[in-house]
Amino acid sequence: MRPFHYTRAGDVAEALRILSQDEGAALIAGGTDLVTLMRDGISGPSHLVDVNGLGLDEVRWLPGGGVRLGAMCRNAANDSRLRRAYPVLSEALRSGASPQIRNRASVGGNLLQQTRCTYFRLPEFACNRRNAGSGCSALQGDSHAQAIFGASSQCVAVHPSDFSVALQALDAVVLTEGTRGRRRIPVDQFFRLPGDTPQVTTELRRDELIVGVELPDSPFAARSHYVKFRERASYAFALVSAAVAVEVRSGTVRSARVALGGVAAKPWRSQAAEEALVGARLNEETIAAAGDAAARGAQPQRHNAYKVELVRRVVRQALSELG
Amino acid sequence: MDETTRESPPSRRAFLSRSLTAGAGLAALGGTGTATAAAPAVAAAAAVDPPETLPVSLTVNGRRRTLRTDPRTSLLDALREDLGLTGPKKGCNQGACGACTVLLDGTRILSCITFAVMFEGAEITTVEGLADGDRLHPVQRAFVEHDGFQCGFCTSGQITSAVGLLAENPRPSTAEIKELMSGNLCRCAAYPNIVAAVESAAEGRS
Ligand SMILES: Cc1cc2nc3c(=O)[nH]c(=O)nc-3n(C[C@H](O)[C@H](O)[C@H](O)COP(=O)(O)OP(=O)(O)OC[C@H]3O[C@@H](n4cnc5c(N)ncnc54)[C@H](O)[C@@H]3O)c2cc1C
Ligand code: FES
Ligand code: FES
Numbered sequence: 001m002r003p004f005h006y007t008r009a010g011d012v013a014e015a016l017r018i019l020s021q022d023e024g025a026a027l028i029a030g031g032t033d034l035v036t037l038m039r040d041g042i043s044g045p046s047h048l049v050d051v052n053g054l055g056l057d058e059v060r061w062l063p064g065g066g067v068r069l070g071a072m073c074r075n076a077a078n079d080s081r082l083r084r085a086y087p088v089l090s091e092a093l094r095s096g097a098s099p100q101i102r103n104r105a106s107v108g109g110n111l112l113q114q115t116r117c118t119y120f121r122l123p124e125f126a127c128n129r130r131n132a133g134s135g136c137s138a139l140q141g142d143s144h145a146q147a148i149f150g151a152s153s154q155c156v157a158v159h160p161s162d163f164s165v166a167l168q169a170l171d172a173v174v175l176t177e178g179t180r181g182r183r184r185i186p187v188d189q190f191f192r193l194p195g196d197t198p199q200v201t202t203e204l205r206r207d208e209l210i211v212g213v214e215l216p217d218s219p220f221a222a223r224s225h226y227v228k229f230r231e232r233a234s235y236a237f238a239l240v241s242a243a244v245a246v247e248v249r250s251g252t253v254r255s256a257r258v259a260l261g262g263v264a265a266k267p268w269r270s271q272a273a274e275e276a277l278v279g280a281r282l283n284e285e286t287i288a289a290a291g292d293a294a295a296r297g298a299q300p301q302r303h304n305a306y307k308v309e310l311v312r313r314v315v316r317q318a319l320s321e322l323g
Numbered sequence: 324m325d326e327t328t329r330e331s332p333p334s335r336r337a338f339l340s341r342s343l344t345a346g347a348g349l350a351a352l353g354g355t356g357t358a359t360a361a362a363p364a365v366a367a368a369a370a371v372d373p374p375e376t377l378p379v380s381l382t383v384n385g386r387r388r389t390l391r392t393d394p395r396t397s398l399l400d401a402l403r404e405d406l407g408l409t410g411p412k413k414g415c416n417q418g419a420c421g422a423c424t425v426l427l428d429g430t431r432i433l434s435c436i437t438f439a440v441m442f443e444g445a446e447i448t449t450v451e452g453l454a455d456g457d458r459l460h461p462v463q464r465a466f467v468e469h470d471g472f473q474c475g476f477c478t479s480g481q482i483t484s485a486v487g488l489l490a491e492n493p494r495p496s497t498a499e500i501k502e503l504m505s506g507n508l509c510r511c512a513a514y515p516n517i518v519a520a521v522e523s524a525a526e527g528r529s
Contacts, residue, residue: 001395003374003375003393003394003395004394004395005375005394006375006377006394006438006440008441008443028438028441030437031436031437031438031441032418032433032436032437035397035435035436035437035438036417036418036436039416039417048394048438050440050441052441097418097506098421098505098506098507099431099484099487099488099491099503099506100421100424100431100432100433100484100487100506101418101433101436101506103427103430103431103432103487104427104432104433104437233502233505234501234502234505235505235506
């Protein structure tokens with residue numbers, strides 16, 4: 001591992017100062033992703049800025065409705081009010097990694113965790129996301145875990161986070177602070193699709209950090225659910241997952257959100273599936289239509305056509321289990 | 324003795340692994356292939372700045388310890404190599420197996436995917452710190468009574484993880500035990516007995 005300087009930042013301003021002065025500086029929160037990337041030579045910061053002393057670990061309910069989770073809230077966040085108001089969020093968090101990892105992993109780190117694409121994680125393979133312009137080994141290699149939506153000829157990797165899929169279904173906003181001020185970035189805009197610049201994965205600037213995420217009060221949040229399909233019952237990344245949220249009034253769906261995990265470089269919102277639900281009754285037929293709509297337009301790679309059918313089924317299951 | 328200050332004298336094992344690291348680093352920088360096995364470490368020492376070491380003071384199993392450590396040292400390596408606590412095991416060294424589980428302020432975490440310098444002022448408990456003298460911790464006793472292991476490599480991680488689980492959730496159902504112990508893999512597949520041990524430890528408490 002490349003040697004690095006280490007600073008335990010005392011406040012946000014100090015962290016930002018180091019980030020803006022030292023091009024090679026990186027933040028470390030739980031370290032559950034970054035340490036492995038550094039050990040494997042995928043990431044080599046010259047200066048690590050520890051953000052564990054910044055506070056930023058509050059769950060704060062907002063007077064006008066909604067809630068703010070600090071960037072350093074751990075993935076084990078087990079707040080009963082949060083569970084009731086945003087079930088999909090608690091379920092998604094609980095389905096990720098293992099209890100030990102969740103106890104340490106942070107909200108900010110979870111959003112910024114790197115793809116699990118094997119070729120990205122093994123420096124001996126070409127990867128445009130790791131080394132821009134070097135090529136994409138997944139195109140010729142094993143594509144079973146890769147994207148079926150939003151990929152490009154440069155990169156077919158998927159974002160591995162469960163939490164972010166729930167955030168996408170909840171219209172969450174990422175709160176950042178930088179040397180040039182604060183920003184509020186909707187989750188859907190926060191993550192970028194690979195296009196011609198797969199090395200740029202989010203909107204976050206070099207001299208910015210995530211201070212938290214905000215979940216608005218919404219009419220669909222309380223009736224929401226997360227379903228994750230994986231290769232074993234626990235402690236595995238999603239092959240496909242779905243976060244759904246539905247508002248039903250007088251038997252009719254008034255508003256809905258459907259977001260998919262494991263299928264794209266960002267948590268993938270399926271507006272087509274939402275449209276299949278809104279205005280209809282939530283019955284077997286509409287649920288099947290929503291599943292079909294969610295899978296429409298998928299562009300599978302050589303080894304992952306199975307994900308298209310999985311999308312249908314996972315969406316169907318998630319909506320059926322809403323009751 | 325309450326206070327221990329150690330400059331981490333290099334153990335043979337630490338020396339060997341660090342020489343290997345230095346050698347690999349040199350190769351990556353394009354070092355020539357003619358050097359003998361021992362030479363690259365020397366050459367690397369001359370070529371790069373010696374790593375910065377930083378002091379870190381933490382409480383481990385109730386004892387205050389201070390060490391100077393290269394910031395690259397994982398908490399697991401600091402515990403095993405610098406403090407001689409070999410209870411936490413290095414199974415995968417990438418967060419995938421749970422063998423390195425320790426308690427941070429009573430909460431279970433993985434010590435392999437975190438740096439020791441980040442634990443200034445923290446309180447760490449390893450499997451060595453669970454027993455009260457010769458009296459085994461109830462979870463340890465349950466593992467013995469239920470034969471919750473075969474080769475034993477994963478066991479210290481399993482036990483520490485189970486202690487953390489019962490602190491989070493004192494009365495887990497069998498299904499919850501399976502789910503909440505899933506961060507600890509067992510190559511010998513002693514799972515049925517591990518689950519039985521955790522169940523009985525939970526019952527013993529309630
Ligand atoms: C074996 C294993 C299994 C896993 N399984 C799952 C799973 O099933 N589902 C899932 O969702 N995840 C899974 N994960 C990933 C895990 O959720 C992430 O590693 C974790 O969320 C990262 O958080 P962290 O705080 O440890 O981040 P770190 O490792 O500390 O940092 C990750 C990145 O975020 C940046 N960063 C951290 N905090 C901030 C901030 N406040 N502002 C700006 N940048 C920041 C860092 O610079 C770094 O680039 C798994 C991980 C492992 C090791
Ligand atoms: S050694 Fe830490 S999880 Fe395997
Ligand atoms: S007892 Fe052998 S690995 Fe678990």
